[in-house]
Amino acid sequence: MRIVIAGGHGQIALRFERLLAARGDEVVGLVRRAGQETDLRAAGAEAVLCDLESASVDEVAGHLEGADAAVFAAGAGPGSGADRKNTVDRDAAVLFADAAERAGVRRYVVVSSMGADPAHKGDEIFDAYLRAKGEADASVRRRKALDWTILRPGMLTDDAGTGLVRLEASTGRGPVPRDDVAAVLAELVDSSATAELTLELISGSTPVSVAVKSVAGN
Numbered sequence: 001m002r003i004v005i006a007g008g009h010g011q012i013a014l015r016f017e018r019l020l021a022a023r024g025d026e027v028v029g030l031v032r033r034a035g036q037e038t039d040l041r042a043a044g045a046e047a048v049l050c051d052l053e054s055a056s057v058d059e060v061a062g063h064l065e066g067a068d069a070a071v072f073a074a075g076a077g078p079g080s081g082a083d084r085k086n087t088v089d090r091d092a093a094v095l096f097a098d099a100a101e102r103a104g105v106r107r108y109v110v111v112s113s114m115g116a117d118p119a120h121k122g123d124e125i126f127d128a129y130l131r132a133k134g135e136a137d138a139s140v141r142r143r144k145a146l147d148w149t150i151l152r153p154g155m156l157t158d159d160a161g162t163g164l165v166r167l168e169a170s171t172g173r174g175p176v177p178r179d180d181v182a183a184v185l186a187e188l189v190d191s192s193a194t195a196e197l198t199l200e201l202i203s204g205s206t207p208v209s210v211a212v213k214s215v216a217g218n
Contacts, residue, residue: 053092072108108149149199
């Protein structure tokens, strides 16, 4: 498979890229800053310089040409203000989905956040983040040209992955290692049977591959 990842230098994305490259997939990561390419090459991915806050739909669609799947894993990151939650976590996600449609890439996976909701209340930065992610998710859900899956992890940790998760429409809150989020993504891009599902993810007792097959009804 050829898989294009928005936010290719993110902590989850780099783990995801290593998994994909190790199994023989062709992996492309879109990065915002020059100098990030070295880390992607070390992970086995090709790096493409593309700032989703300023790129056009046509430019991004060009990078998606010939892809079997598109994965949105970009984020404004900690320390960013409410404005960038909108320009990255919302607007860039919508742009990437627009570009996937234009390029004819049906399989589309989003790394969202537990609690994402367009109607989320509150004036803190994290409240703005949850609204932005919720608005982006709502935009994706309306698209008939995409076989989309939205993944909403719980509290992310840097603990070593266990390969054991709980993946359901609603899990309740809990932590999950970034390693295990990446492992679930690697299964999801292969499983179009999870299309049109919004899934929450926390640590649990079910092996990743079994958890994905279970929600896919296999």
